[in-house]
Amino acid sequence: MKRSIFLQLFFAAAPLFAQQPPEIRLHSVPDFLKLPPDIYLGEATGVAVNSKGHVFVFSRGNTTGPAYAAAAAQLLEFSPDGKFLREIGHHLYAWSFAHTVKVDKDDNIWVTDKGSDMVIKFNPEGRVVLVFGRKQEASDEGTEPLKHVKPPLPPVDGIFRQVTDVAWDTSGNSYITDGYVNSRIAKVDKDGNWLKSWGEPGDQPGQFNVPHSIAVDAQNNIYVADRGNRRIQVFNTDGKFLRQFTIDVPAPADARPAIGNKPTATTGTMSPGAPWTLCITPGPNQVLYTSDAFPGRIYKLSLDGKVLGVLGKSGKQLGQFGWIHEIACPSADELYVAELLNWRIQKLILEPTH
Numbered sequence: 001m002k003r004s005i006f007l008q009l010f011f012a013a014a015p016l017f018a019q020q021p022p023e024i025r026l027h028s029v030p031d032f033l034k035l036p037p038d039i040y041l042g043e044a045t046g047v048a049v050n051s052k053g054h055v056f057v058f059s060r061g062n063t064t065g066p067a068y069a070a071a072a073a074q075l076l077e078f079s080p081d082g083k084f085l086r087e088i089g090h091h092l093y094a095w096s097f098a099h100t101v102k103v104d105k106d107d108n109i110w111v112t113d114k115g116s117d118m119v120i121k122f123n124p125e126g127r128v129v130l131v132f133g134r135k136q137e138a139s140d141e142g143t144e145p146l147k148h149v150k151p152p153l154p155p156v157d158g159i160f161r162q163v164t165d166v167a168w169d170t171s172g173n174s175y176i177t178d179g180y181v182n183s184r185i186a187k188v189d190k191d192g193n194w195l196k197s198w199g200e201p202g203d204q205p206g207q208f209n210v211p212h213s214i215a216v217d218a219q220n221n222i223y224v225a226d227r228g229n230r231r232i233q234v235f236n237t238d239g240k241f242l243r244q245f246t247i248d249v250p251a252p253a254d255a256r257p258a259i260g261n262k263p264t265a266t267t268g269t270m271s272p273g274a275p276w277t278l279c280i281t282p283g284p285n286q287v288l289y290t291s292d293a294f295p296g297r298i299y300k301l302s303l304d305g306k307v308l309g310v311l312g313k314s315g316k317q318l319g320q321f322g323w324i325h326e327i328a329c330p331s332a333d334e335l336y337v338a339e340l341l342n343w344r345i346q347k348l349i350l351e352p353t354h
Contacts, residue, residue: 021249024300024311028318029347032082033057039084042072044338046101046111046326047345050124053080055328055336056088057345058101058111073098073113077126082347088126094118094135099179100165100213100326110166112176117146117160119176130192132176133160146181152201155182158194167214167222169237175214175222183208185224185239198239203229205241210269213326215278217286217303225275225290230267232275232290232305245305247273247290255295258314258322258341263294270294279329287332291324298324298335311350316342 035041039061046058055078062074073095075088088109089095097115104110108129109122121130136143146161155161155178164179172190184199185208199208209228216222221242222235234242251272257263263270275290280303287308288301296314298321301307312321322341329335335348 021299021307022309024309025351026311026319027349027351029082029349030318032347033078033345034082034084036084039074039076039087041343041345042074043098043340044325044343044345045098045340047328047336047338048101048103048109048326049328049330049336050103050107050109051105052107053330054078054085055080055082055345056101056103056109057338058098058326059338059343060098062095071095072115073111075101075109075111086126088122089120089128092120092128094120094131096135099163102166104168110174112163112165112179114162114164114179117163119160119163119166119174132188132192133158133163148181152181152183155184155197157197160186164210164212165214167216169216169220169222170218171220173237175216177211177214177224179212180210183211185211185214185222185235187237187239196239198235205233205244206235206239208233212276213278213290215280215288217280218283221303223278223280223288225278227269227274227276228267230271230274232278243305247275247292247299247301247307249273249297249299249307249310251295252313256314257294258296273299277324277327279327279335281329281332285332289327289329289335291321291327291337293323296321296323298327298337300332311348318346319348321346 042060044059048056057076060072063072077085094116099112099114102110107124116135117133119132160178161181162179164177174188176186183201184197186197187195212227213225224233233244277291279289291298300309322339324337326338333350
């Protein structure tokens, strides 16, 4: 009888132990990026790595005024050792308010600009080859930042409203998170033809509250960071909902926010486990990395949503984070993180977990 009671208590407590994944130790490479004297990062919104190990940084730099009136977007390329190589798209028409940068399997560079509502594809040489969406015309009466009206305006094919991110399947189709206003996923084929979209504002399966980041695994499952709903949703390439999972690792009692008051809500953008980023490592054994704004950690997950480890916390020192906005993960043990509040890119070397 005593043994039966013990086993019942043990299995009842097991989920509590499962919520405490191991802490992953890390080394942050000091002074990784070598910027020229006349170039500064603003809020670092995006980071990506190509097949040669070159690092691409998208930041809200190069601005002379309010973000909507002047270009708060600059795309920079660095060598694998952090040496500055070039600026791409200097004074590009789409530059308004930087959001993310990604590199596809052919080393094309893609950026999403939340301010101009545009997605731009550059070839490896840095020339524009595809343009998606359309910037508002400065001459139009009433041109201003988009409003979040309720009920939301009907979405329009080919038009984005505060676009956030892009990813691709093995056939070269693009999946674009459209984003703060429309709260949907757009699918575009390899030639740039609009195929379909799915999703709408809400909290039910297949609905979104700011789809903020997107990634695709080797089996062409589409992972969406549904940030405002504090979950990651998974779809097939036709937009069929497959599953969802949440990150339920309790925040440490002494956790501090990177800025502002300590959040009290258990849902929403600033709640623990609300996913701001997604990055899936190359095969054969893929894992997923994501991060939250509070307590400011990075989480290593299996593709079925099991938390394998956590690292870091909010702060301003190396190995600490101020609102990670994008993660690049060329391997399971090497990460690059772009931080809004600390205006920097950190290169992280992780100690393997066993």
